[in-house]
Structure formats: structure tokens, C-alpha cells
Amino acid sequence: MARMNMIEAIRDAMDTAMGVDKRVVVFGEDVGYYGGVFRCTQGLQKKYGKSRVFDTPINESGIIGVAIGMAAYGLRPVAEIQFADYVYPGYDQIVSEAARLRHRSAGDFSAPLVVRMPCGGGIHGGQTHSQSPEALFTHVAGLKTVIPSNPSDAKGMLIAAIEDDDPVIYFEPKRLYNGPFDGHHDQPLTSWRNHPLGEVPDGHHRVALGEAALRSEGDDITLLVYGTLVHVALAAVRELGIAADVLDLRSLIPLDLEAIVRSVKKTGRCVIAHEATLTSGFGAELSALVQEHCFWHLEAPIERVTGWDTPYPHAQEWYYFPGPERLKKAIRHVLDATPAKQS
Amino acid sequence: MARMNMIEAIRDAMDTAMGVDKRVVVFGEDVGYYGGVFRCTQGLQKKYGKSRVFDTPINESGIIGVAIGMAAYGLRPVAEIQFADYVYPGYDQIVSEAARLRHRSAGDFSAPLVVRMPCGGGIHGGQTHSQSPEALFTHVAGLKTVIPSNPSDAKGMLIAAIEDDDPVIYFEPKRLYNGPFDGHHDQPLTSWRNHPLGEVPDGHHRVALGEAALRSEGDDITLLVYGTLVHVALAAVRELGIAADVLDLRSLIPLDLEAIVRSVKKTGRCVIAHEATLTSGFGAELSALVQEHCFWHLEAPIERVTGWDTPYPHAQEWYYFPGPERLKKAIRHVLDATPAKQS
Amino acid sequence: MDRRRIKPVEALSLHVPEPLVRPGDKPDFSHVDIPEPGKARRPPENCTAMDIRDLARGVVRVLDGNRAVGEWAQDTDLDTCVKGLRAMIKVRAYDERMLLAQRQGKTSFYMQCKGEEAIAVGQRLALQPGDMCFPTYRQQGLLIAQDYPLLEMICQIFSNSHDTLRGRQLPVLYSSKEYGFFSLSGNLGTQFVQAVGWAMASAIEGNDRIASGWIGEGSTAESDFHSALVFASVYKPPVILNVVNNQWAISSFQGVSGGESITFAERAHGYGIPSLRVDGNDFLAVYAVSRWAEQRARANLGPTLIEWLTYRVGPHSTSDDPSQYRPKEESEAWPLGHPIERLKNYLIAQGRWSEEQHEQTVAELQQEVLDATRKAETYGTLDDGPMPSATDMFEGVYKEMPDHLKRQRQKLGV
Amino acid sequence: MDRRRIKPVEALSLHVPEPLVRPGDKPDFSHVDIPEPGKARRPPENCTAMDIRDLARGVVRVLDGNRAVGEWAQDTDLDTCVKGLRAMIKVRAYDERMLLAQRQGKTSFYMQCKGEEAIAVGQRLALQPGDMCFPTYRQQGLLIAQDYPLLEMICQIFSNSHDTLRGRQLPVLYSSKEYGFFSLSGNLGTQFVQAVGWAMASAIEGNDRIASGWIGEGSTAESDFHSALVFASVYKPPVILNVVNNQWAISSFQGVSGGESITFAERAHGYGIPSLRVDGNDFLAVYAVSRWAEQRARANLGPTLIEWLTYRVGPHSTSDDPSQYRPKEESEAWPLGHPIERLKNYLIAQGRWSEEQHEQTVAELQQEVLDATRKAETYGTLDDGPMPSATDMFEGVYKEMPDHLKRQRQKLGV
Ligand SMILES: Cc1ncc(C[n+]2csc(CCOP(=O)(O)OP(=O)(O)O)c2C)c(N)n1
Ligand SMILES: Cc1ncc(C[n+]2csc(CCOP(=O)(O)OP(=O)(O)O)c2C)c(N)n1
Ligand SMILES: [Mg+2]
Numbered sequence A, B: 001m002a003r004m005n006m007i008e009a010i011r012d013a014m015d016t017a018m019g020v021d022k023r024v025v026v027f028g029e030d031v032g033y034y035g036g037v038f039r040c041t042q043g044l045q046k047k048y049g050k051s052r053v054f055d056t057p058i059n060e061s062g063i064i065g066v067a068i069g070m071a072a073y074g075l076r077p078v079a080e081i082q083f084a085d086y087v088y089p090g091y092d093q094i095v096s097e098a099a100r101l102r103h104r105s106a107g108d109f110s111a112p113l114v115v116r117m118p119c120g121g122g123i124h125g126g127q128t129h130s131q132s133p134e135a136l137f138t139h140v141a142g143l144k145t146v147i148p149s150n151p152s153d154a155k156g157m158l159i160a161a162i163e164d165d166d167p168v169i170y171f172e173p174k175r176l177y178n179g180p181f182d183g184h185h186d187q188p189l190t191s192w193r194n195h196p197l198g199e200v201p202d203g204h205h206r207v208a209l210g211e212a213a214l215r216s217e218g219d220d221i222t223l224l225v226y227g228t229l230v231h232v233a234l235a236a237v238r239e240l241g242i243a244a245d246v247l248d249l250r251s252l253i254p255l256d257l258e259a260i261v262r263s264v265k266k267t268g269r270c271v272i273a274h275e276a277t278l279t280s281g282f283g284a285e286l287s288a289l290v291q292e293h294c295f296w297h298l299e300a301p302i303e304r305v306t307g308w309d310t311p312y313p314h315a316q317e318w319y320y321f322p323g324p325e326r327l328k329k330a331i332r333h334v335l336d337a338t339p340a341k342q343s
Numbered sequence C, D: 001m002d003r004r005r006i007k008p009v010e011a012l013s014l015h016v017p018e019p020l021v022r023p024g025d026k027p028d029f030s031h032v033d034i035p036e037p038g039k040a041r042r043p044p045e046n047c048t049a050m051d052i053r054d055l056a057r058g059v060v061r062v063l064d065g066n067r068a069v070g071e072w073a074q075d076t077d078l079d080t081c082v083k084g085l086r087a088m089i090k091v092r093a094y095d096e097r098m099l100l101a102q103r104q105g106k107t108s109f110y111m112q113c114k115g116e117e118a119i120a121v122g123q124r125l126a127l128q129p130g131d132m133c134f135p136t137y138r139q140q141g142l143l144i145a146q147d148y149p150l151l152e153m154i155c156q157i158f159s160n161s162h163d164t165l166r167g168r169q170l171p172v173l174y175s176s177k178e179y180g181f182f183s184l185s186g187n188l189g190t191q192f193v194q195a196v197g198w199a200m201a202s203a204i205e206g207n208d209r210i211a212s213g214w215i216g217e218g219s220t221a222e223s224d225f226h227s228a229l230v231f232a233s234v235y236k237p238p239v240i241l242n243v244v245n246n247q248w249a250i251s252s253f254q255g256v257s258g259g260e261s262i263t264f265a266e267r268a269h270g271y272g273i274p275s276l277r278v279d280g281n282d283f284l285a286v287y288a289v290s291r292w293a294e295q296r297a298r299a300n301l302g303p304t305l306i307e308w309l310t311y312r313v314g315p316h317s318t319s320d321d322p323s324q325y326r327p328k329e330e331s332e333a334w335p336l337g338h339p340i341e342r343l344k345n346y347l348i349a350q351g352r353w354s355e356e357q358h359e360q361t362v363a364e365l366q367q368e369v370l371d372a373t374r375k376a377e378t379y380g381t382l383d384d385g386p387m388p389s390a391t392d393m394f395e396g397v398y399k400e401m402p403d404h405l406k407r408q409r410q411k412l413g414v
């Protein structure tokens, strides 16, 4: 076990995977000599050589496109998109090609690649360094979409993603790189150093994709969260002094529906939170699933606490971000809901 | 009033808009001399000249990109994407540029453009001529996303879209071009000729974006549908002999939430249907909204009847398509639902 | 001070390309400059893009009526020509039969490659087993040149119970890893850059396999064409980048794709990639230049882009009607003739072929196609079944079916 | 028969571009071929791309120490030079102050254009009011050359209560329709093709306005660069396509973007678009060539692509540390010097400027910037407020706020 922040854990995952499997190659804008703008690939080129770790031209469609070709050949490409906000030029290659290759060729070809990208706000990055486009990938059959919330999972899930035989979209909540940010932006950031999940198993550590993790347990309410919002939810629960199931989904597709249903059937109340824009965000799917599967157990409407349906603003960042206050308000609202209070 | 099929109505809308407003220009792959692979722009180049109606290179990103430049200049571009399945290369321009231009420039610039695209299956087009990617646009703040279900609306909504000051994504359910297809693919297609909504008002006819239309009224259940599924829903209701509100949403963003809530509060039961893939489809958002706003009125879980989470298959098209049988089964299920039957 | 040396116009205007002729007009290819056969030089394989810039404007041609002439003539032996001719005849027979099958309602859709047969066939014969092609929908010749089982192709067209793609794909979107034929997607341009990635992988692994990417002249406008050329120019992987310029992209003539300003071979000049323009209806030229590019690639000399000049004789697909946008007789006026005719005449002149042999071969291959079609019909047709099952739709979306798909499959009751 | 004329390699290998030097090494630009000033000819405006292919490999240079030499020397008068020098000094003063402000925590982020000042300033002076630029984040010179109010720029940097963009945008992503400065998006490449669309619109309307698109050499790899060139090559709209080659794209040297195989001006050769390579640190060359392209555009002669050779002296942004990937002293070794110095020396030699005047101008403009900064601070800074309100976030997503946004605004209680 070693203490790591999330950047180190992600790097360690790639290092581990490259060490045991020659097919693993890593590339993207600035990932070679420099080691990536967030330094996730630092040192890898030196260790594994320029043919396995290299800079690419600035062309996200090309990055994914060549990754698909490489994966079809038999390599295990791990492509970095510098910010999730810049994945859209590569969206066609992901949706029309990577996602469908196995199906349309009836297994003749497949595209076992990983697309890594930092997502989420909280760094005053404005509309092009803050987005959380995960929902756009969950709508596409053939993709797996995952988001770790801590260093230990970050490593284990990235190794699992690299070893996965299907294309995996791997989001890195950049606000968590250096510590378990809980949305209290006006308070000093605590570091991973003192967090149990900053302890990262050495060597080949794997966290299966598709299993949620219960980060806190309680009968009052279920909070469905992932990425940065896991820590916001934990803070909200702590500050409200309630007993809640905080379910860190980790993997959106495949989704651990069983864990979700089990929890909501127990608590009867559910709040969903994510940083992405509200409308057609992944929270909509979660809400739909919860009411489909737990309708008769629900004691109050499910609420969603999310980014607003606006571009991610620069100055108003903390009005946009679904922080602990907004989450607490929604939780209270759901806890208090009774038929009498209906509108 | 004239009798038209949907292709003629769409053409008539562009013709009308071009006639009254010199700023309207129309372009896309094969739309000039040939008049489009579905012939929606037939005759327009001859009438308005090559500078206002022209073929473009095969580059969807470029088509949207130049449309944004033109719209920012002050024109009213109407760009055709040959099939909705091919919009992804242009997705970045839509999401990162058209959708955000007004907001990020604080109104200094805007992008009043229309992107028209045929969507939906039922023509044995396989995975690249059948998709319904509307949800991907509804997640993006700044866009309006609309889908007419008949010739009269097709004209009125396209004119409204062209006149709209914001970018509008305008889907054309291609299976409806020639008739109100109700999912009974083994029966002969009825034509628009005998359908009241095949009567299209002459001249400047406008259907406001954001207003749903009640296509059938009844207390038993609410069906939320759009595009082709409107006709499937009407068939299902007819065949079941029930009394249902069939709400043709027409516009997904902005959404006529009021009409939805009014209906569901009345019926207490709701089925949502669309052709797109289930997970994170627009049905998820509708389901989430309905339960948020009508929770205390719901007497049964909301069900979604949709395309499956697979690519749109060629041979198994009618297993994929959410036809009347599947819809009827879901309706019956929701009508029969009682707490006793819970799982 | 105004040092303006040229006058602004009163009003700017947009240039919108338009073909010289339209339905009703007389076909006219007088603007297409076709150099004499044999004139184009054969540069050394290790040349640079700069060294051979002129070859992107010329046309490499070998067949001069009955003779093979010029520096490229030595690259193709008669055995290869006979092999090529047979394959081309078979492609033609196959296309004709499938068009008929589509008209008979046995399938939904078909795309032929009439007039372009030499290109895919010629190139495939110049490649090695293990090399991977990333074709478009007009390279059925890549399969047929390798004697890929017709039965399997037809079962795919019919989406029947025997279809190896299990009914999932539109007809003609074949896939065969074994035969070096990458799964066709139907989205234009996307696979050009994947070919580059595949070739990069071969180079990363230190293997000796090369890739061959394919794209239509219309689709060179797509963004992924640029992606492919940028990555190819930076990493110099072993890839042949084929642009099939058949003059038309559905209803749009090649000027709409940029052909008024450049040849499509010249596109490569923006990337420092060596490129040539070649008579695509001349089997000997196709084979020779493909071989040259293949050797460059396998000698680690990097990518080559080749523009194949040809003409799309048929409609774009069975959904298209070209009489709406081009003169009916245009294909007959096409100055580069028909590839099968030309190769046949050459082989006859060389004494390696005869009219009788030709007729006999045509009949024999038509029969082979017919037999395969009949056999395929016993496995079903799209309108009549038996078809792949609904279960086939749910399988293979992922390697292992996740729970949500299992639930959906259950819901459908299959 | 194997007519193979060249041997395959045992094992293929990938070419991965690498700069000659890295931190710790001595800067080395010996591979950059810089021709003598004055040698490049000035072609007629109605030349074709083919006519001037050589100019895409050469470098148009006018300043030869203290003299202006060659055919391009006549295009720029001394008044324009003085105007340009003042604007460049102001850009520098502005950049320095904003960097300081960022370090002081008054804002989150800043991007300077040190060493590249001549390009935006020179081109803007060659354009007309009503022309529209589609800049990247290093063209603050386009605004400053027109005396755009510094106060407004700084308020945008500070995201304060006076910010015309209402706090929505990252610092430096300005917008000003009035000054022909298109709203900056932050996504690379996207706006190059929008510039082409804007120019097409001007041509469609029969207007006389032209567009100017901007992109970094690294971003030419983006797909939209290709889209822009394809559409420009097909419709020939009045647009200047500027590629600023400042040698670096964050940590990637220009070879990663394709610069080992071609000059970025040569990219245009794939599209038949006339292109030139120009000393971007030579104000006279910038102005002259911009003017030439502007005249071509306005005479309906279509697009021109210009590669501006320069060097990114500073870090990529305030988030970057170039000492991690390039020698610290590299910018001093850059063979084209610094644009402000060079223009200053020229003007002094012409008797139109003096050291004293220069110092005085620098001081005066620094003061102007400082005054504007102080004034801006009274409207707030990012760390200290007052800031635009939360309501500002909900407004302007659409022209009229739809109900769902009203509900969300209400929910936030603003
Ligand atoms: C991304 C995308 N856009 C549009 C289409 C529709 N489409 C199919 S074929 C075609 C024309 C292609 O022309 P070309 O590349 O010249 O190939 P050819 O058909 O001539 O072989 C078009 C526009 C598509 N399949 N994919
Ligand atoms: C689509 C997209 N991909 C990646 C980035 C991240 N990024 C910002 S600037 C930059 C380098 C750009 O280099 P260049 O085009 O040479 O411009 P320069 O910074 O040198 O002026 C990168 C990769 C981005 N902003 N947009
Ligand atoms: Mg073509």
C-alpha cells in the first residue's frame, strides 16, 4: 500500500498495466515528454519508450480514430483527451465506431480502448475546462462509462478499464486530483494523505467495473452520486447529522442497479446529484430507473441536484456547482416531503 | 390549405421562409441541383439561385461551422444533415459553438441557425440510417430541439425554427415522410392524403416551439410521445379501446411541462415512448420530470417503451422498433399496476 | 496613402461549383486532361513527397491499347493480369446478380462498383496476407480477389440465418478479419484514420504488416481524412491511402469536393506525403502503383496517397437515380474506358486470353454466383426469412452481456 | 515473380517526432532555414496557388536591420509603422500588467502573446472597419490596435461587475462585434471554419466585408482546419486564413503537428489555396502581406493562407511551466528576434523615432494600462468582487429565458 493522490494513482495504474502487458500504449496531447498537463503520464515515456508513450497532434478525432485502429490491431490503447470539454470532435469516432465495432462485425473486430479525460469544474476553468459530459456516453450502446472518486478506485478502475475488452470512457474529476474536495470551496482543501482511500494497493489492483460502493450507511435516505459529488454528499450528510446511504456509483454503464434498488427500497427516499447540466443528465436515467424499480417503496419524490442548464460560468462557478448547501436543502426537502405538502 | 406529405410541407416551409426573407439560405450534401436525397429542397435552387441553395462538401462539421459563421454574420442558414446518424462529426460545432455563442458573448453574437435532419428507423436502413439522437441535443443548454409528427406541424415548426433567434435542431422522422406510419409495418402505409394533419395552411404558417398538442384525450392514462411514436401511440390506444391522453410533445426543448403535468395529474398513469435507445434517452428526462412534478398523483410506475440499448439492427428492425404491440403491453401493465402486484 | 494595387469589386459573390453538363446536355470530359500512357516516370521508392509533386497532377497509365508501356509496365506479369481479370469478371457478375436480387425484394439495398473493379482487385493482389484493408462500400473486389466465399457475402446481403454478421448490418457492410477486410461502418471517412492507427500499431509492435485505407473523392472533405493525413504525416506508419475518384458523390460532382482547385492526389501535398494520380481503369497501372506503395510501406518509408481516376458507372446505390443529375450517357463518354474491357483486350493481344475464353469465364463465374445465390436463398432472404434471431440483436453489444441488456432481452421475451 | 525493387525491413518502427533540444541542452535553431530579407517576390494579387508554391517554403521578410528591402517594402508607410509600434508596446504593457494581476490573485488565468505582437497588430491595421476577425487567445493585438478600451478588456479579465461578458467567460476570451472581434470560444480550431462561413455570407449578400481567421500551428491538426480549407477552396470566399506558427503548442514542438514534413503554409497546397510564409516578427512584412491578402479577398479573388513564423516567448498560459520541456534560453536564440525591438530600430534609423520617444511611450502606455487596471479594480476582481450576479448565469442561454431556466433560477433563489 502506498499513499497517493489521484494523479499518482492514475499514473501508477498505467505504469502497472504497461509493465505487465506490452500491448498497452499511452498517448494524447502533451502526454509524452511533458507527462500531460495534469502530469498523469509523467515519467512513463522515459520508462517505456517513445513508441509506447507519445505526444499526438491536437486532433481529438484523430486520437480516438488511431486508438480504434490500434485496438482493432490488438494493442490496448489508453488515449488522453486533455479536458472532457474537448472530447466532442472525437465523439463521432467513439459513438459511430468504437461503440459499435464489436456488434456490427459480430465479434470479428473489437475496440478495447480507454479514453481518459479530466472532467468537472471547481477550478475556475470556465465553460471549456469544467464540463461533465458523461451522460452523452451513457446513451450510447457499446460503451462503458466510469468515474472514480478516490485514488484507490482510480487505480483499480483504470486497470480494470485497460483490461476490459470493450471501450471504456474513464472520467477523472479533476477537482479531486489533489484531495477529497467536498464543495466547501471557501475552506482549505484536505489532502488524500489523511483519507483512507488515499491508500492505494501496490501492483495489480483491480476494481471491477459495475459495482457501486456504499460510502456511508443509513436508513433515512439514499444519495446516488459519483465523482466529486460523493464527497459533497458525505459532507452534506455529516452536516445534517442524518443517517444516509451514500452510494458511490463509480460505474454508470454498467450500472449497479441492484445496489441502488436495495438501498432505495430500504430508505424510501432518494436524492441524485451530479455536476452536469440537469436536463437529460445521467440523473434523469437514475431517477427513471429508481421510480421504475422502487415505485411502491418511494415515500417522496426523487430530487435531482445538478449543474444548471447553462454553460459552466467562470465567475459564477460556485453558484453553478451543486455544493453542500444545495444538496442539504434538497435532502431536507425530500425528508420532509409528505402528501400533505404536495403542490 | 393544401394537401401535402411531410416532404412537401418541409419544402413549402423553406420556400415560404426564403420568399419573405432574403437572409434565409439552404445548403447541405446533395441539396442543391438534386434537391436532397429525400427531395426536401427540390426546386429551391432553381427558384432562389445557387448562392442561396447549394451543395456542400461532405463534411458535417464544416456544414455546421460555416452555418454558424453565416448566422453570426446575420443570415438565417438552414443546414441539412443527410441523416441524423451523420451529425456526430458536427456535434462539436453544435455543442461548443452554436449552443453557447449567445451566452458566452453576452448577446454580442448569436447563431440563429436550423439544422434539419431525417431521423428514426423503419426503412431497413441499418445502424447508420435509423438513429434518433435527440437526447444528445436536449442535454446541451442553448439549443432548441424539436420533432414534428405531421405535415402541418412540419411546416409550421420549420418556419418557427427558421425565425427563431436561437439554434434549433429540427428532426424529421423519415418514416413519416410519406404517411402517418403507426408501426404496423406489415400493413399497407396510409398516406397523408386522408389525414387531417396532411392539410397544410398556405403561406406563412407558424407553430410555436414549446407547445405540445393533445392528439387524443382520455382519463385512463397519459402517453408522452413525439415523432413517429405519436402514430404508434394512437394506434395502441385505438386497439386497446382505452381513453388516453396522447400528448405529442413536438418540442423537447423548450418542453411543454405544463401540458404534461396537467395530463398526468388527471390520469395518474404515464407511459413514455421513443425510438431512441433506452438508457439516457429523452424518456429518462420525461420520467424524471413527471415523477418530480406529479409524484403524489401517480398510481403506477411510469414505464418507458423505447429502442433497446443496442445499435439499430438491419434484419431485426421490427424487434428493435417500439411498435404497437410493445406499447400496448406496457400500457396494460401500467393500467393494471397495483401495490399488490409489486415485485 | 493607399498602396492598393488591385481594385476591390463592388459586390463580392460566392463561387458555387457546377458541372459542365446536366441531364439533357451532351456529356463532356474535354476538361479532363488525360496524358498519354507510359509517360509518367517511376520514381525510386525512397523518394520524398517533394520529389514527385508532378506525379500528383499527371496520370500514371500503363495500358496503351494492346500494349503495356513506360516505366511502370514491368511491374505486372501476365499471370497476375489473368488473375485480376477473373476477379474483375466475378465482381461484375456478383454485382449484377445482387442488383437483381435487390429488385426481387430479397434484400433492402445494394451498392455496385461497376467501372471501378480494377482498383480494389489490383491493389489486393499487390498486398500480402496479414495486411489489413479499411474499405468503403465499393471495394467488394478486395474480398473477391482473394476468393472469399461468395456464399458468405450473399448471406450478408440477404441478412439471413447464415449471415456471419447476424443480420445486424446493412447489406454490403461486410467484415472479415481473416481476409484483411475491416468491418465497414457506413459512416464516411471514419475508417481512413483507423487504417493509420492500425498501421501505427504494426510499427509500434515491430511487425511487418501494413494497412490500406480507402475513401471516395467526395469523402476526402470529411474531417477524418485530415486526421488520417496529419497522423500519417507525423508518425509515418506503413499505410497506403487510397482515394477513389469516381467523379461523383451521390449527386455531387467532384468539384463540390474541391476538385476544381486541385487533384485529390495533391491533397497530400499539404502533408508532405508522397502521392500519385493513377488511371484506375488500367489494371496494370493499379497493380504497379499499389505494389510500389506497398513496398515503400514495408520498407518503413511511410505512407503513400494514391488518387485512382475512375468513373461511377452505376447509380450511387439502389436508392439512387442518377438520371436526375447527370447525362445518361456520361459513363460511355468517360475517357478512361472500362477496366475489364481494357485488360481483356490487352491479354488477348498478348496471346494469354481469347474472346472464347472470356465468354466462357463470364458464363462460368455467373453460374458460380448464381449457384451461391441459390444456396444463400436456402438460408433465407430479408423478405422471406429465416432471419437472424432477435437475440442476435442483443448479443455482442459488449463482450459479456450486462444486466441491463439481459433485462431488455427478457422484456422482449426472446 | 517478385519485381520488388526495394527491401522490406525486418521490423517496422514508428517515427515519433522529437525536438532537437530539451531542458539542459543548448538552444539550437540551425535547422530553421531563414532566407535573407527582401528576396521573396511580391506576386500579383490574382496569382494562383500553383504560381506561388515556392512562397510557402520561403519566408517573406522586409526588415533588414535598419532598412526595408525587397518588393514588399513599398507596402508600409512610416505612419503605419509608428501606429503599429505604439500598439505593440501597449500590448506588451497590457500583458505584463495582467500577468502581474493574475499573480496577485485578481483573476484565475491569463495568456500573453509576448514575441508575437506584430502579427495581430499588423494585420488589423491592414483590415477595414466592418471586417471580422475570428481570433485565438493570442490576438489581443487585434483589439488594442484599434484602441479598444483597455478598461473593458481588464474588466473581462477580472470577471467583475463591469465585465461586458458578465463573468461567463474565462479571462482573455473577449468578444466585440463592434471591433470586428468574434467571440472567442476556447475550443481550438472551431472558429477557423466559422470565419470561412462568415466570409461566405458576405459573398452571398454581395457585401464588401471580409473575414480573417486565426489558428495556432498546433491547432492546424484539428479537423476544423480541414473543414475551413475545404470550404474555402470550394466557394472561394473573401477570407484570410492566418496560421500563427510560434513553434510550440503547450509542450509540443511544431514537429508534433506535422512541421517536420511541411511548412504550415504548405498545408494550403493540398487545397489549391494561395499561401505564403512570412516573418511574423517583422511588422513591415506582416502589414504588407496582410494587405496583399486583404486586397485579394476584396477583389473577389478568394482566400489566402498565411503562415506567420514567430516564437512563443512566454509560457503557454499562467498554468504552464515551459522550463519543463524546452531550454530556458530558447527564445533568445530565436533567429527572428523580437518584433518590437526590430520595428523600433527601423523607425529610429528612418528618423521617425528615438530612444527617448520610445522610453517615453513605454512609460506612458504602461501608465495608461495601470490607470485602467486601477479603474477596473474599482469594479471588482475575481477574488474580491463585486462580481456579476448569479442571475447573469441564467440569462442569455436563449434569447428569451424558457420556463425550465426560470424554475432553476428560482430554485437557486436568485
Ligand atoms: C458521415 C456521413 N455523411 C454522409 C453520408 C451519406 N453518404 C453516403 S455515400 C455519400 C457519397 C460519398 O461519395 P464518395 O466519397 O465520392 O464515394 P462514392 O460513393 O463515390 O464511392 C454520402 C454523402 C454518410 N454515409 N456518412
Ligand atoms: C479542442 C481542443 N483541444 C485541446 C485544447 C487544449 N489546448 C489549449 S491551447 C493548446 C495548444 C495550442 O497550440 P497552438 O495551436 O500552437 O497555439 P498557441 O498556444 O501556440 O498559440 C491546447 C492543446 C483546446 N483548448 N481545445
Ligand atoms: Mg465518389
Ligand SMILES: [Mg+2]
Pocket: D216, D217, D218, D244, D245, D246, D247, D248, D249, D250, D312
Ligand atoms: Mg503554437
